[in-house]
Amino acid sequence: xxxxxxxxxxxxxxxxxxxxxxxxxxxxxxxxxxxxxxxxxxxxxxxxxxxxxxxxxxxxxxxxxxxxxxxxxxxxxxxxxxxxxxxxxxxxxxxxxxxxxxxxxxxxxxxxxxxxxxxxxxxxxxxxxxxxxxxxxxxxxxxxxxxxxxxxxxxxxxxxxxxxxxxxxxxxxxxxxxxxxxxxxxxxxxxxxxxxxxxxxxxxxxxxxxxxxxxxxxxxxxxxxxxxxxxxxxxxxxxxxxxxxxxxxxxxxxxxxxxxxxxxxxxxxxxxxxxxxxxxxxxxxxxxxxxxxxxxxxxxxxxxxxxxxxxxxxxxxxxxxxxxxxxxxxxxxxxxxxxxxxxxxxxxxxxxxxxxxxxxxxxxx
Amino acid sequence: xxxxxxxxxxxxxxxxxxxxxxxxxxxxxxxxxxxxxxxxxxxxxxxxxxxxxxxxxxxxxxxxxxxxxxxxxxxxxxxxxxxxxxxxxxxxxxxxxxxxxxxxxxxxxxxxxxxxxxxxxxxxxxxxxxxxxxxxxxxxxxxxxxxxxxxxxxxxxxxxxxxxxxxxxxxxxxxxxxxxxxxxxxxxxxxxxxxxxxxxxxxxxxxxxxxxxxxxxxxxxxxxxxxxxxxxxxxxxxxxxxxxxxxxxxxxxxxxxxxxxxxxxxxxxxxxxxxxxxxxxxxxxxxxxxxxxxxxxxxxxxxxx
Ligand SMILES: Nc1ncnc2c1ncn2[C@@H]1O[C@H](COP(=O)(O)OP(=O)(O)OP(=O)(O)O)[C@@H](O)[C@H]1O
Ligand SMILES: [Mg+2]
Numbered sequence: 001x002x003x004x005x006x007x008x009x010x011x012x013x014x015x016x017x018x019x020x021x022x023x024x025x026x027x028x029x030x031x032x033x034x035x036x037x038x039x040x041x042x043x044x045x046x047x048x049x050x051x052x053x054x055x056x057x058x059x060x061x062x063x064x065x066x067x068x069x070x071x072x073x074x075x076x077x078x079x080x081x082x083x084x085x086x087x088x089x090x091x092x093x094x095x096x097x098x099x100x101x102x103x104x105x106x107x108x109x110x111x112x113x114x115x116x117x118x119x120x121x122x123x124x125x126x127x128x129x130x131x132x133x134x135x136x137x138x139x140x141x142x143x144x145x146x147x148x149x150x151x152x153x154x155x156x157x158x159x160x161x162x163x164x165x166x167x168x169x170x171x172x173x174x175x176x177x178x179x180x181x182x183x184x185x186x187x188x189x190x191x192x193x194x195x196x197x198x199x200x201x202x203x204x205x206x207x208x209x210x211x212x213x214x215x216x217x218x219x220x221x222x223x224x225x226x227x228x229x230x231x232x233x234x235x236x237x238x239x240x241x242x243x244x245x246x247x248x249x250x251x252x253x254x255x256x257x258x259x260x261x262x263x264x265x266x267x268x269x270x271x272x273x274x275x276x277x278x279x280x281x282x283x284x285x286x287x288x289x290x291x292x293x294x295x296x297x298x299x300x301x302x303x304x305x306x307x308x309x310x311x312x313x314x315x316x317x318x319x320x321x322x323x324x325x326x327x328x329x330x331x332x333x334x335x336x337x338x339x340x341x342x343x344x345x346x347x348x349x350x351x352x353x354x355x356x357x358x359x360x361x362x363x364x365x
Numbered sequence: 366x367x368x369x370x371x372x373x374x375x376x377x378x379x380x381x382x383x384x385x386x387x388x389x390x391x392x393x394x395x396x397x398x399x400x401x402x403x404x405x406x407x408x409x410x411x412x413x414x415x416x417x418x419x420x421x422x423x424x425x426x427x428x429x430x431x432x433x434x435x436x437x438x439x440x441x442x443x444x445x446x447x448x449x450x451x452x453x454x455x456x457x458x459x460x461x462x463x464x465x466x467x468x469x470x471x472x473x474x475x476x477x478x479x480x481x482x483x484x485x486x487x488x489x490x491x492x493x494x495x496x497x498x499x500x501x502x503x504x505x506x507x508x509x510x511x512x513x514x515x516x517x518x519x520x521x522x523x524x525x526x527x528x529x530x531x532x533x534x535x536x537x538x539x540x541x542x543x544x545x546x547x548x549x550x551x552x553x554x555x556x557x558x559x560x561x562x563x564x565x566x567x568x569x570x571x572x573x574x575x576x577x578x579x580x581x582x583x584x585x586x587x588x589x590x591x592x593x594x595x596x597x598x599x600x601x602x603x604x605x606x607x608x609x610x611x612x613x614x615x616x617x618x619x620x621x622x623x624x625x626x627x628x629x630x631x632x633x634x635x636x637x638x639x640x641x642x643x644x645x646x647x648x649x650x651x652x653x654x655x656x657x658x659x660x661x662x663x664x665x666x667x668x669x670x
Contacts, residue, residue: 005468009457016456074570204452204513207416207441208469 001212007225008216010192014226020188024226027183028234031176045073046129047268049096051084052077059144065141068099073134081116090121091171093162096132102241103123107145112153120163129160168241174325175298176238178318180231181261183289188223189268190281193360196279216360219259220265227261234354253325259345260321266352269276273359292318320344345358367426369394369521369552370415375424377410377575383410384410386575392554392568394520397547399563400556401659402572403667406607408556410450412525413570415554416446429520445519447510449526449556455499458511459490462498463516470517485510488542504535523544524555529564560660569659571666577670583659592661595632595654595655596638598622601648610638621650 014020050066052059067074075093078084084096098116106113117134121127140153196202205215234269238244246253267288275281293299295309295316311318327333335342370392377385385407388552392398400408411417414427417437426433431440438446453462460481467477470588485491488508495500498509514522514599522543528536547553555566561567564583571579579589588594595613600622606612607626628634631654642649 001468002471002474005465009454009461009465012461013454013456199455200448200450200452201454202467203418203448203450204446204451204468204510206418207444208466209438209442209471210469264515 002214003218006214008224010219010222013268024184024230028176028180031179046071047093048072048079049076049084049087049093050063050082051096053101054099054103058104058107059099069133069137072314085118088118088161088163092124096234112155113155114155116157116159118159118161121160122162138156138161140285152250164306170244170330173238173244174232174322174329177231178322180234182264182292183316184230184262185223185227185264186268187282187285188226189219189265189287190271191278192219193272194275194278194281210345223265230256246329248328249334252328252335254344256324259349263317263349263352266356269356269360286296292316296322298322315343317348367394367431368392370554371427373425375414375426375579376422377414379398382515383575385640387526388577390570390577394552395550396567397553399566399569400572401569401663402565407575409525412523414469416444443520445514445522447514447527451506451510452511453498453513458495458497459665463512464488466513467516468629477533503571507531520552522551522553528557530558540581560658560663561653563659573667573670579666586662587657590665593627593655595628596626596628596631597655598626598652599650601650603630
């Protein structure tokens, strides 16, 4: 009953706190507008990957001419056919062009060579863009390097693959949810605790026969509920308005979100211990959020980072969360196939909660 | 005699600074005890330690027999507390604040509603019950804070400058509530800066720089400050000396002479003095005890200490 009284009080105060309400509503909206609408309007460039097994001068000239194509954008380079196929299957790129070994040698001899194009057929408009672009670039390349020989000696072989059919907004949805789950609870709980410190309301509160755990858990429950509501609203907008598709089990997505959310709440409590007032708490929450975003793997793929940056990513909870959520949402994996991410997040949440509960003292001096 | 509060050798250090220094104090059950002292005397620190909001550096505290801080859990059930700084939720309404704290005291449902309405009526806050606490005037805030402190019918009210910054008529009304509560056997420990208010207390403790420099009823304190009661007597004729009595001040005004005399207890010695003067052939025109204000006492004692 006392616990319930505290939950209700927090929710009531939150309802009257316009600034926090605006933040809760605006974070998912702004992020979705930035990534969603900004990216989903196809800029005309389709992401592809390159695997160059030849690695000799003429193959690089060929790749250079692909680079110049207006409709294509080289997003990744692979080292083997398998790796290339995986990139398409996972939806990282829409196609991978595999230049075979012996490409340069073959062309110099005048014999014909075969270039394999592994293409994602799940979105037909995109695969046709790739086909026509590849046809045009190959034709032009032949003309340039062998003016005398008009016969077609570069043969394009297409290998169809069905990728996850990921639209850009879909690929950003895990990031949007990650941002909501990190920023909203951390800010709300640290502000709520600092507000009590600042206004001296703890002094009255702890003169009543209420336990420290009731106070803390009351706040935790209130902001847990608030964040979940915010997350469902965000997902709802993504699904209903932007036709985002969630392949895996909703329950798995909720479970992994809950664990990450608990970690964020713990983090928020720790921030409130270190901050003197609401402003400091707010700043600290954002200060921690920025590296979390950078090393989340959602803006820049972790594989592209330097080894030392990868180590930082290994310690970024947001990275594990986005990886897990992405796998559930886009690939339909179940939580049990994501034990690495899940255990990392569980350790994070437990650690944060425990330290926060130990360090957080509710005293006047 | 059972005491409401017993404090022995209470000391609080902030670093090297002693905010409260070896304080001994006993507050009787059912009395109104006032703690007076200039800014920074250590009143709030003392009160916070009594409430267990802060741990003492040294010394023992008992509230209705419960040791603080060891048995604080039991003690706070009988303490109603009003902090010096308004410490209720400004973004909750009057009613919501009372409802929230009521629930924390384990009062629920219809009992809670009835208790709140009773208190709102008692404190004349009913018409403001839906106003946000942050939008209340100073006087209304103080009444609300008193209301919250009274929710669980405490035996001991601890009020830290409840009337600071409040207009005199509202202060008077506030003391009306306090006296009403005191009649129902509520012990009150109160700090204040207003000397006129302190006259309402049964006993007063004067604090300065962390020490309790005097303790007693307002009357006793006045005697202590001046070493007795002051009386002013106007007589016809001349007078230079009064055998057993000390003349503090003499003003000659033509035929008449006005004297300020110090008596250790006016109620006993004034008749004697008058009889003596009569015997000495002096015609007494007027005789009255001088009403020393607590303010004078306060200034004098603080200066001396
Ligand atoms: N938390 C603290 N840390 C350090 N010093 C403190 C702390 N709290 C109080 N003090 C100091 O202790 C002394 C006594 O303060 P206290 O608040 O008890 O005085 P007070 O009698 O209530 O004064 P006022 O009439 O201004 O309310 C002051 O000098 C104050 O600066
Ligand atoms: Mg004070």
